[in-house]
Amino acid sequence: MPAEAPPLCLVWGPPGHGVTDYGADVATAMARREAATRIVRVADLPGALAAVRPGERVHLHATDRLLGPSLEDAADALEQLAAACRLTVTLHDLPQESDGTGYARRVAAYRRFFAAAEGVAVNSAHERMLVSEHLGDVPEPRVIPLGTRAAAPHPDAAAAVPTDLIVLIAGFVYPGKGHDVALRAAAEAVAALRAAGRPVGRAVVRALGAASPGHDGDVAALRARATELGADFEISGFLDDAIFAASLRAPGIPVAAHEHVSASRSMLDWIEAGRRPLVVRSRYSVEMDGLRPDTWTLFRPDELAARLTDAWEHPASTWLTGGRSLAPTLDDAADAYRAWWDEGSA
Template sequence: MPTSRDSTTMTAVSPADPPALLLTGPARHGVVRYARDVADQVRLLDPDATVVQVSDPAELVGVAAGYPRVHLHVTDRLLGRGPEEAAALVERVADVTRLTVTLHDVPQPSDGVVNLPRRVSGYARVAAAAAGVVVNSRHEALLLVEHDVVPADRAVAVIPLGASPASATAPASASAALGDAHPAALVALVAGYVYPGKGHDDVVRAVAVAADRLRAAGHALAEVAVVAVGGPSAGHEHDVDALRAEADRRGVDLRVTGSLDDEAFRAALRGPGIPVAAHQHLSASRTLLDWGEQGRRPLVVSSRYAREMAALRPGTLTPYAPGLLPEALVHAWRDPASTALPPGTDLAPTLADVAAAYRTWWAGA
């Protein structure tokens, strides 16, 4: 019997007819893309699985009414102008069908004193309306209990984010690309949207400190830079200007690639530089998988979630303690090979594992 893996266990898989999988939202949004990836893998396991693209979230209720069971990937930012509106929409869906949900972007302290209570209330309404709830990490499951989104005795399934089946093992190409790096260049790569709290500012400051330490040790650096692989998220264009001003003050060259197509994005991750994930409030990050799928081992600020991912995919990231990023950058600069995964590194669970785990869970949800 095939198996699927969550953060800590392997469980037997028994096939089950899945609910209708509803997809909605902008095609390039991370949650939407992941929901599509999972749905495609479910359909590979069961060609009769129903996948429905709903162009406007307002149409979800009418579409859901046509099926006895549906599953929806939920983030409040996709389903309404605020968590209250998103929760009301999900409640209406649950009124017309048996609804299960995967919760993304779960509430946590980084939401701030104003938004955290609103998001907690909204997600609590979503969880109460759903017949079953999935999250993508044990850290997220704990956050739901810690912030009273669900009661401690509510069963919440953990199905980790899955690697692309085509990237189930790390490629051999990344280590070769590192050989092209200028020996006197200190370049940090940060993947994903630019927005407050993502850690770009921490990386700029740390690169400046690391550069000073390397120069003090006698190394002449021809280039000191941070490359933001991606562009600002909607409404945060001014944050790039503030980040650039901070970089200029510290003698760091900031390069922002802007939005990239998939191949250009992957190529940027494989390129010369030290991969860094400095976001201190990660709770489920596709970015860590993006790095691994391109054969890179990123520096990742230590947290409960980072420790969980280090245990799930051993050897695929290099944790550093908060405040010690300059030291981690110096070490990585001295040992570029430490930022590349050995070819063939196992990146499981894959999306195929995830799809199998969902089918097992739906059988009892």
């Protein structure tokens, strides 16, 4: 008996949003494997309802902020979509204690997501544990790790080594992303290098991206904090894909210091660009280090200044050696989704 056609891959949200773009990447990988794959991009619930056919299998990558202006609206939207089709969903940004005053409402919304869908996937064993720890008695989700795109060619790591100690942080600027931690550590590292008689220039933290909506005040606060520390904070603003990719390969020390990570596409951005970033140690990053060993350098928060000092003195340590596998890839992820759907998902 022939296998059922793959689900409609519904890509919900604006280009440039990490969850939306990753959903599009997986859908495109599925279409490379199976020409029958149907991909539809939508901006809102009316668009989603217009795209689906009654009884059709549909898959969606989602987080609450994409689905509605409030948590309750987001849950309402997912329930209405699930009532119109056979819906499976990959959930991103799982609830955790760091959600603060919104924690209880996020838990309630995500429990409704689980109840509405025929099956739920997450992107890491860490997230599966977040589900168990915070959502209680809901079905166990399938774990399908984030897949990588093809790795970029490895450039000459010895070229264009800057005198300044430049920390590069990829993605939107928002609280908890690690820019403030990096500023303190960069200032400490420069002070240590100067004390050792090394010809270091400025301490610079450069954000490769724009402020997250509503967080322009955080940029001003980071600039003020940098001035207090004798450092510089720079922000690129929005970068298109080509410029963003080039910026990841620019001289500097790549750092991922998310304080409350659920799963991180920006970690993959770095290794796809041929970089070996410094990544703060967490349950998630330890899991990813096991999945793709020797592609990043893990650090504890109190070690960052020393790690930056070492990286400034040995810039080749921030680049991957050629030929290293970055599997699982997007094609691997597409195969894992196909296997899950063929099992019946739930």
